[in-house]
Amino acid sequence: MLTNEAQDKKFSENKGYYADAASVDMFGLHLIKGNPHTALDAPDKIILSESTAKKYFGNEDALGKTLVNRSGEHVQPFEVTGVYKDFPGNSHLIMNYLVSYSTLGKELLSGGDSSNQSETAWGWYDFYVYVQLKPGVDFHQLESKLPAFTNKYINTEEWRKTNNVRDELHLIPLSDIHLYSNYNQEAEVNGNGQAVSFLFLIAIFIICIAWINYINLATARSVERAKEVGVRKVLGALRSNLIRQFLMESLVLNIISLLLSLIIFFLLLHPFDGFTGRDNYTGFALTANYWLIFFALFAGGTLLSGLYPAFVLSGFKPVVVLKGAFKNTSSGLLLRKSLIVIQFVTSVVLIAGTIIVYQQVNYMRNQSVGANINQTLVLKGPQTLADSLYQSVYQPFKTAVLQQSSVKNIAASTSVMGDEIYWTNGSKRPGADQSAVTLYNLGVDYDFIPSYDIKMAAGRNFSPQFGTDKKAVILNENAAKLLGFKDAASAVNQKLLRGGSDTVNIVGVTANFHQLGLQKTIDPMIIVPRPNSASYYSIKIEPGKEQQTIASLKQTWNRYFPKDPFDYFFLDESFGQQYKADILFGKVFGVFAFLAILIACFGLLGLSAYNVLQRTKEIGIRKVLGASAQSILVLLSRDFLKLIFISLFLAIPVGWYIMTSWLQDYAYRINIGWWVFALAGTVAFLVAIVTISIQVLKATVMNPVKSLRTE
Amino acid sequence: MIKITELEKVYRTEEVETVALNKLSIEVKEGEFVAVMGPSGCGKSTLLNILGLLDDPDAGSFMFNGIEVAKFNERKRADLRKHNIGFVFQSFNLIDELTVFENVELPLIYTGMKAPDRKKRVEEVLDKVQIMHRRNHYPQQLSGGQQQRVAVARAVVNKPKLILADEPTGNLDSHNGNEVMELLTELNEQGTTIVMVTHSEHDSRYSHRIIRMLDGQSVTENILI
Ligand SMILES: Nc1ncnc2c1ncn2[C@@H]1O[C@H](COP(=O)(O)OP(=O)(O)OP(=O)(O)O)[C@@H](O)[C@H]1O
Ligand SMILES: [Mg+2]
Numbered sequence A: 001m002l003t004n005e006a007q008d009k010k011f012s013e014n015k016g017y018y019a020d021a022a023s024v025d026m027f028g029l030h031l032i033k034g035n036p037h038t039a040l041d042a043p044d045k046i047i048l049s050e051s052t053a054k055k056y057f058g059n060e061d062a063l064g065k066t067l068v069n070r071s072g073e074h075v076q077p078f079e080v081t082g083v084y085k086d087f088p089g090n091s092h093l094i095m096n097y098l099v100s101y102s103t104l105g106k107e108l109l110s111g112g113d114s115s116n117q118s119e120t121a122w123g124w125y126d127f128y129v130y131v132q133l134k135p136g137v138d139f140h141q142l143e144s145k146l147p148a149f150t151n152k153y154i155n156t157e158e159w160r161k162t163n164n165v166r167d168e169l170h171l172i173p174l175s176d177i178h179l180y181s182n183y184n185q186e187a188e189v190n191g192n193g194q195a196v197s198f199l200f201l202i203a204i205f206i207i208c209i210a211w212i213n214y215i216n217l218a219t220a221r222s223v224e225r226a227k228e229v230g231v232r233k234v235l236g237a238l239r240s241n242l243i244r245q246f247l248m249e250s251l252v253l254n255i256i257s258l259l260l261s262l263i264i265f266f267l268l269l270h271p272f273d274g275f276t277g278r279d280n281y282t283g284f285a286l287t288a289n290y291w292l293i294f295f296a297l298f299a300g301g302t303l304l305s306g307l308y309p310a311f312v313l314s315g316f317k318p319v320v321v322l323k324g325a326f327k328n329t330s331s332g333l334l335l336r337k338s339l340i341v342i343q344f345v346t347s348v349v350l351i352a353g354t355i356i357v358y359q360q361v362n363y364m365r366n367q368s369v370g371a372n373i374n375q376t377l378v379l380k381g382p383q384t385l386a387d388s389l390y391q392s393v394y395q396p397f398k399t400a401v402l403q404q405s406s407v408k409n410i411a412a413s414t415s416v417m418g419d420e421i422y423w424t425n426g427s428k429r430p431g432a433d434q435s436a437v438t439l440y441n442l443g444v445d446y447d448f449i450p451s452y453d454i455k456m457a458a459g460r461n462f463s464p465q466f467g468t469d470k471k472a473v474i475l476n477e478n479a480a481k482l483l484g485f486k487d488a489a490s491a492v493n494q495k496l497l498r499g500g501s502d503t504v505n506i507v508g509v510t511a512n513f514h515q516l517g518l519q520k521t522i523d524p525m526i527i528v529p530r531p532n533s534a535s536y537y538s539i540k541i542e543p544g545k546e547q548q549t550i551a552s553l554k555q556t557w558n559r560y561f562p563k564d565p566f567d568y569f570f571l572d573e574s575f576g577q578q579y580k581a582d583i584l585f586g587k588v589f590g591v592f593a594f595l596a597i598l599i600a601c602f603g604l605l606g607l608s609a610y611n612v613l614q615r616t617k618e619i620g621i622r623k624v625l626g627a628s629a630q631s632i633l634v635l636l637s638r639d640f641l642k643l644i645f646i647s648l649f650l651a652i653p654v655g656w657y658i659m660t661s662w663l664q665d666y667a668y669r670i671n672i673g674w675w676v677f678a679l680a681g682t683v684a685f686l687v688a689i690v691t692i693s694i695q696v697l698k699a700t701v702m703n704p705v706k707s708l709r710t711e
Numbered sequence B: 001m002i003k004i005t006e007l008e009k010v011y012r013t014e015e016v017e018t019v020a021l022n023k024l025s026i027e028v029k030e031g032e033f034v035a036v037m038g039p040s041g042c043g044k045s046t047l048l049n050i051l052g053l054l055d056d057p058d059a060g061s062f063m064f065n066g067i068e069v070a071k072f073n074e075r076k077r078a079d080l081r082k083h084n085i086g087f088v089f090q091s092f093n094l095i096d097e098l099t100v101f102e103n104v105e106l107p108l109i110y111t112g113m114k115a116p117d118r119k120k121r122v123e124e125v126l127d128k129v130q131i132m133h134r135r136n137h138y139p140q141q142l143s144g145g146q147q148q149r150v151a152v153a154r155a156v157v158n159k160p161k162l163i164l165a166d167e168p169t170g171n172l173d174s175h176n177g178n179e180v181m182e183l184l185t186e187l188n189e190q191g192t193t194i195v196m197v198t199h200s201e202h203d204s205r206y207s208h209r210i211i212r213m214l215d216g217q218s219v220t221e222n223i224l225i
Helices: A022-026 A050-057 A102-110 A139-143 A144-155 A156-162 A175-178 A193-220 A222-234 A240-275 A286-315 A317-323 A330-366 A387-403 A466-472 A475-480 A548-559 A571-614 A616-624 A629-663 A674-701 A705-709 B044-051 B074-084 B100-111 B115-128 B143-158 B174-189
Strands: A003-004 A007-011 A016-019 A031-033 A045-049 A066-071 A074-084 A099-101 A376-379 A407-413 A422-429 A435-443 A457-458 A472-476 A495-498 A500-510 A525-529 A537-539 A569-572 B001-013 B017-028 B032-039 B057-062 B085-088 B162-166 B193-197 B209-214 B215-225
Touching: A003 A050, A003 A495, A007 A050, A045 A050, A050 A074, A099 A102, A175 A193, A193 A240, A193 A286, A193 A330, A193 A571, A222 A240, A222 A286, A240 A286, A330 A571, A330 A629, A330 A674, A376 A548, A376 A571, A387 A407, A387 A548, A407 A435, A435 A475, A466 A472, A466 A500, A466 B162, A472 A475, A475 A500, A475 A525, A525 A705, A537 A548, A548 A569, A569 A571, A571 A616, A571 A629, A571 A674, A616 A629, A629 A674, B001 B044, B017 B044, B017 B215, B032 B044, B032 B174, B044 B162, B044 B193, B074 B085, B074 B100, B085 B143, B100 B115, B100 B143, B115 B143, B143 B162, B143 B174, B162 B174, B174 B193
Parallel strands: A016 A099, A045 A074, A435 A525, A472 A500, B032 B193, B032 B209, B085 B162, B162 B193
Antiparallel strands: A003 A007, A003 A066, A031 A074, A045 A099, A066 A074, A376 A537, A376 A569, A407 A537, A422 A435, A422 A495, A457 A500, A472 A525, A495 A500, B001 B017, B001 B057, B209 B215
8 A cells, every 4th residue: 555645545466576676677667757667676665657746746757756655553665756647558567656776685684684675585486587698599598507597596405394395397478378378376357368269269260251252153143254355355455464464353352351451440440449358458569470460361362262262264165155155153153152151160169159158157156156155245354553552443443334225245365366475385284194285365254154154064154152263274175185084974083283283273164165256266264264365355245235334434534544545346256257358358259250141141141142142043044944932032042052051060069179178278167058049040040031032022922024024 | 704994004113104004805715725926115015914814914804714813913813823724924934942843833832732742743744734744853954845834834833724925036046936835835735725926827827716916906807716
C-alpha cells in the first residue's frame, strides 16, 4: 500500500516491483521526468508510471515528492525520482511503479538480517530475472550451461537435505511468456497459446472454405465458359494465354476482396475490442512478419484458387466444346463434391465446438465449488497494523461489523477462493518411509470453515476452546489421500511433520473444495489456524442489501483502520473471472462458426443455383411429362443433401477428436454428448436445405414452356 | 375432343405487348389428324402449348373432352396432361443424362405405374418405333431421326388420347422425317388424335385437315379427306 500523505491519497497496490538500475534501460522505460541513469541507483527511490503518478499526485509534478509505504508499524518513505510512460496494454508485465532494488537490501538489514540475502539467497522464488542476450546468441546454448551452474551454486548437499528439492533454472524467450509460459506466480494472467493456435486454425479453415468456393464455382461455370474457350482457341489463343487470362480474373477478384477485408478489418477493430472486453488494443503496431504472412497468404490463395480452374478451363478441346456435346467431367464433379463435404464437415465441427465450449463454461460456472462463495463480500485486510495490536483492533471491528443486521458472519484468512496459493511446504507423516509431499497452506481463523459452509469429511473445525489448537491442522481429502491415509476418518488425530520440523496434529479433514476454477485440479491443502490472518476478510451478507452494507462497512472500516484503504470485491464475481478467457473463447469460436457456415452456404447457394440453371431444360421436360413439384424438389436437392449427410457423419469423429483434446486442458470437464453433433448436424442440415430451396423452389414453380424455349 | 372459342393469348414484356392468339376458334374431333401451318411468329407454338395445358390463355374458352379447362390450376392441368396428352418437339427434348429406356419410362413413373409393368410397356413401345436395340444408349449417341423416334415413343408410352407435335420433322432429313410421319400416321390409325405444327407442305399431306394461321387467327381450313 502506498500513501501520498500530503493529500491523504492511499491505494493498495500489487503491480509494483523492486527493480535494479539496469531495468530502466532493458525494458526501454521512457522517462518523461527524471534521469534514467540515476532513477533507481540508490535505496528508497521510486519511479511511477504516468497513470500511477496521476493517481497519487493529480496534475502536480510528482518528481521529488514522497510516497510512503506502510506495513505494520513500519513506515517507509520513497522519493519519486522518475515518471515513465505507461506500458502498452498488451505487455506481459504490468509495472505501475518500480522501487530501487537496493531498498530491499536496506530493509532486510534494518530488519536485523545481516546476511545480505537479497543479493545471495537462491531459495526466494518471488523474483523475475530477465537476461538480455547479445544479438545472435541462441538462448538454448546458455540454458544448456545452467544445470552445471545450479549444481555448483544451488543444489548443494546441505540444500537438498533441508529442503528436499532440487532446483532447476530455465529460460523462456520474452515473446513466449504471454502465450506459452505456465509457471507458478506468473506476473500476469497469461494468454492461452493453445486457444490462439485453435483460432488461427479456424481462420485458416474459413479462408480455405472461401477458396474452395471459388474453385467450385469457377469450375462449375466451366460449362458456360467452355464455348468461350472454344471460340478463343479457334481464333488462335494459346493455352498459356488462356491460363493467364483466368489467373488475372482470379487476381482481380482477390484484390477486390483484399481491399474489402482491409476496410472491414479497420471498421471492426473497435467493435471487436469491445466484444472481447479489452480496452484499446488498437495502438500496437503489426509487425513486418505479420504483413509478410498476410501477403503471402493473399498471393498463395490467389494462385491456388485460380490455378485449378485456369488449367481445367484452358484445357478444353475446341472441337468437342463447339459441337455442344461438352459436359462437366466426372472427376471435376467428384472434386466439387468432396469440396462441399469438406466445407460442411468444418461447419458442423465448428458448430459442435461452439456448443461444447459453452457447455464446458456453463458446467464450470454451475458446478458447486464445495464452498459457498455467494453473497460474499471480501475486504482486503489492513496492512498497517502491528501484530501485537492486531487482535485488539480486529475484535472490536468484527463485533461492529456483526452488529449490522445485513451481515451474517465474517471470517479472516490468508487467501480466498479464486486466489492461487503460493504458500507451500513439504510435509510427511512422522516415521513413515515416504518422501515429503507438497501441501498448499491456507491460514484461517475459527470462523472461516463454517462461514463458507465447507463440509468436514471427518473430525472437527479449529476451536478456541481447545488450547492445543495452535498445533492443530486440517487437511483436505486430497491431502489426506496423498499422505497415504486410508480415508478421511483415519487421518484424524494423526501427527504430521509439517515443513520438515514442525509436528502438528490433524484434527479434521474437509471435503474437497475448489480453491481455483474447475480448469485446475484440487491441490492437496493444509489448513492452519491463523487467527491473525489479515489478508482477507470474508463477509457474508443478506441478498439485496449489498449497497447499503458496503456503505456502512466503509464507515466502520475507516473508524478502525483509518490508515488503510477500503478495498472490496464480491467473491462470486472474482471467482468467475477465472472463466473470462473461456467465455471469450466461446464467443469468438461462435462468431467463427457462424462465418464458416455462412461462407459454406454462399458456396452451396452458388452451386445449387448453377445446378438448377444447368438442369433447367431437364426440369422443363420432366414437368411436361407430368412431374410434380415435390418430385422436382427431391430431384434437385437429393444430391446435395446426400453430400451433407456424408459431411455430418465425417464431422462426428473429427469434431469428437478435436474437442476431446481441447477439453484435456480442463481438470473438470463435461462428457461430449452425441446430441451435440445431432444438434450441430441438424442446424447445418436445415441451413443447407433452406439455401438449396431458394434456388430449387424457383425452378420448381417455373413455367416449363419458358425453360424449353431457352433451348 | 377439343373445342376452343375466341381464345386469346397476349405476351407482355416491359416494352411490347405481343398478341400471339387473337380470338382464335378451332375444333378438333376425336381421331382426327390435324396439321397447323402458317408463317413464323403467327402463334402456332403458343396454340400448341395451350392445347397441351402447358400454358393458360388470357381469355376465351377451352373445352377438353367436354370439360372447361381454361381456368384449371397448375395441379389439375398437370394431372389431366400426364394421363391424356403426349408431346413431340422439334428439338426432341430428351434428357441427356438418361438412357433411351429411362427417357421413355419417365411418363410412366409420373403416372405411378409399377416397375415390371413399366418395363413391359416401354419395351413394347421401343419395339414399335424400332429402337429396341439402342435402349441402353444415351440420346447424344443417336442420330436425329433415332432421337425423334425415341421422343415419339415417349409421347405415346402412356397411351395418350392426344398427341401434340411441334415441327416434329424440323430437324430431320427427308428420309428420317418420313419415318417419323409414318409412325404418327400409324398411331392415328390406331385411334390417337394428333395435332401437328409444321412448315412442310409435304408433311401436311399426312393429315386429314390443315388449319392455316396468320397473326394469331385461323384464316383457312383445307380438308384433305
Ligand atoms: N414468352 C414470350 N414472351 C414474349 N413474346 C412471346 C413469347 N413467346 C412467344 N412470343 C411471341 O408470340 C408470337 C407467337 O409465337 P409462337 O412461338 O407461337 O410462334 P410460332 O408460330 O410457333 O413461330 P415459329 O414458326 O417460328 O415457331 C411471336 O411473335 C413471339 O415473338
Ligand atoms: Mg414455333
